[in-house]
Amino acid sequence: MADLPDKSSAFVDWYLAAVEAADLTDKRYPVKGMNVWTPYGLAARRLLDRVLVTEIEATGSVAVEFPLLIPETEFAKEAEHIKGFDREVFWVTRGGASPLDVPLALRPTSETAMYPIFALWVRSHRDLPLNVYQIVNVFRYDTKTTRPFVRVREIHFFEEHTCQADIAASDARVQSNLAAFRKMAEAFGLPYLAIRRPEWDKFPGAFYSIAFDAPVGGALTLQLGTVHAYRENFSRPYGIRFEAADGSQQYAQQTTFGLSERLLGAIVAVHGDEKGAALPTSVAPHEVVVVPITAAGAGATPLTVARAYADRLRAAGRRVLVDERDDRPGAKYFYWEARGVPLRLDVGRREAESGTATAVDRLGRRTTVTAAALEAEVAAALAEYDRALRGRADRAFAERFALARTLEELKDSATVRVLSWCGREECGHAIETAIGGGLLGTPEGPLPMELGPPGPCVASGETENVRWAVAARPI
Numbered sequence: 001m002a003d004l005p006d007k008s009s010a011f012v013d014w015y016l017a018a019v020e021a022a023d024l025t026d027k028r029y030p031v032k033g034m035n036v037w038t039p040y041g042l043a044a045r046r047l048l049d050r051v052l053v054t055e056i057e058a059t060g061s062v063a064v065e066f067p068l069l070i071p072e073t074e075f076a077k078e079a080e081h082i083k084g085f086d087r088e089v090f091w092v093t094r095g096g097a098s099p100l101d102v103p104l105a106l107r108p109t110s111e112t113a114m115y116p117i118f119a120l121w122v123r124s125h126r127d128l129p130l131n132v133y134q135i136v137n138v139f140r141y142d143t144k145t146t147r148p149f150v151r152v153r154e155i156h157f158f159e160e161h162t163c164q165a166d167i168a169a170s171d172a173r174v175q176s177n178l179a180a181f182r183k184m185a186e187a188f189g190l191p192y193l194a195i196r197r198p199e200w201d202k203f204p205g206a207f208y209s210i211a212f213d214a215p216v217g218g219a220l221t222l223q224l225g226t227v228h229a230y231r232e233n234f235s236r237p238y239g240i241r242f243e244a245a246d247g248s249q250q251y252a253q254q255t256t257f258g259l260s261e262r263l264l265g266a267i268v269a270v271h272g273d274e275k276g277a278a279l280p281t282s283v284a285p286h287e288v289v290v291v292p293i294t295a296a297g298a299g300a301t302p303l304t305v306a307r308a309y310a311d312r313l314r315a316a317g318r319r320v321l322v323d324e325r326d327d328r329p330g331a332k333y334f335y336w337e338a339r340g341v342p343l344r345l346d347v348g349r350r351e352a353e354s355g356t357a358t359a360v361d362r363l364g365r366r367t368t369v370t371a372a373a374l375e376a377e378v379a380a381a382l383a384e385y386d387r388a389l390r391g392r393a394d395r396a397f398a399e400r401f402a403l404a405r406t407l408e409e410l411k412d413s414a415t416v417r418v419l420s421w422c423g424r425e426e427c428g429h430a431i432e433t434a435i436g437g438g439l440l441g442t443p444e445g446p447l448p449m450e451l452g453p454p455g456p457c458v459a460s461g462e463t464e465n466v467r468w469a470v471a472a473r474p475i
């Protein structure tokens with residue numbers, strides 16, 4: 001296989017080639033932006049979903065599943081929302097040969113599917129909080145160039161929807177979601193920033209939106225997910241009301257939390273390198289691949305030992321594959337490196353005879369593990385690999401931000417830009433034009449660089465109400 005394009009100078013080309021080489025998806029399906037999940041990609045996705053489910057359920061959310069089709073009459077109830085999604089909706093207009101009385105939307109997101117039912121579920125303050133999530137496919141007719149996991153028309157989507165009794169509880173739910181995402185990102189080894197979106201870039205219908213952005217290369221960032229506070233923007237049109245403890249009727253304060261297969265794209269984008277993908281152990285379909293090296297005359301011993309090692313590791317709960325294919329060891333190394341397997345155990349004649357294996361992690365670090373302490377030594381090697389992978393991502397993250405003091409400096413940006421902004425929309429748009437991308441907004445936490453107080457706004461020179469903001473280009 002040919003070498004991958006250079007990640008630092010041709011990021012998008014590298015990303016597409018790395019996804020291809022990792023065998024995570026097949027994009028030859030004859031509908032643009034609707035890709036096939038390969039066995040390997042689906043296995044990784046299920047492991048990723050497991051992390052999301054574990055963390056969200058730890059915060060008291062429970063799973064539901066709502067129908068895929070949404071009647072136009074429900075879809076149109078919240079004006080901003082329909083305006084925001086109008087151009088992206090696939091419509092079902094026929095049932096068999098007959099036109100439908102009411103066209104049905106393929107959900108682009110599920111507010112308008114869930115909220116008419118929430119209005120039936122939420123009657124009293126005793127019904128609150130209502131915290132539910134689903135993991136389903138949503139459909140968006142994205143007209144831009146599609147890219148696997150990052151910009152697709154059929155999206156594997158995680159969405160939490162909640163109803164709270166008051167604004168304080170809804171703000172607390174947002175904070176709980178931010179904390180849950182910190183743990184999810186930790187499991188994937190992904191550094192990111194939580195950034196409050198500017199007014200003009202909020203989710204359609206939201207009161208405020210906080211997004212998680214990961215810098216992936218040059219000035220490019222990938223939005224990994226979002227948390228939104230809706231306040232009463234949906235509960236009013238959908239009639240989600242409850243009787244409060246004092247007997248008054250009140251509207252629910254709502255929040256949502258959305259994630260998608262983009263997380264898998266981010267894992268490839270952030271951790272991958274010139275060899276292909278590098279998967280954190282949490283999402284690796286095979287944490288360990290054992291390669292028996294059966295040179296001529298070596299007999300069956302390396303294969304027998306390799307199988308025995310694999311059996312023991314499986315019994316210890318590891319996901320392990322023995323690569324028994326009839327191919328050269330070098331070709332096998334190359335193959336599993338491109339797929340991002342965390343740890344390889346090579347078992348040749350020497351290892352088989354001495355009761356050892358040569359362990360090589362995806363970052364190329366080599367150690368010897370012994371049969372006597374196989375489970376513990378493999379566990380230690382995997383933990384050390386995850387730490388090193390995260391360390392490499394953190395170092396790259398810190399280098400991906402640079403200050404811009406003028407609009408001129410935003411042009412041809414080779415990094416994500418940190419700048420002073422006065423908060424005015426016209427300045428925001430001037431910043432977006434200069435960088436050729438978006439003003440992501442104001443970070444919720446510290447930036448990965450030394451910064452004093454913000455100076456004058458890069459667009460207007462205004463010195464009142466200035467704050468640090470982040471500008472980047474979307475991948």
Ligand SMILES: [Zn+2]
Pocket residue numbers: 421422423424427457458459460461462
């Ligand atoms: Zn300004």
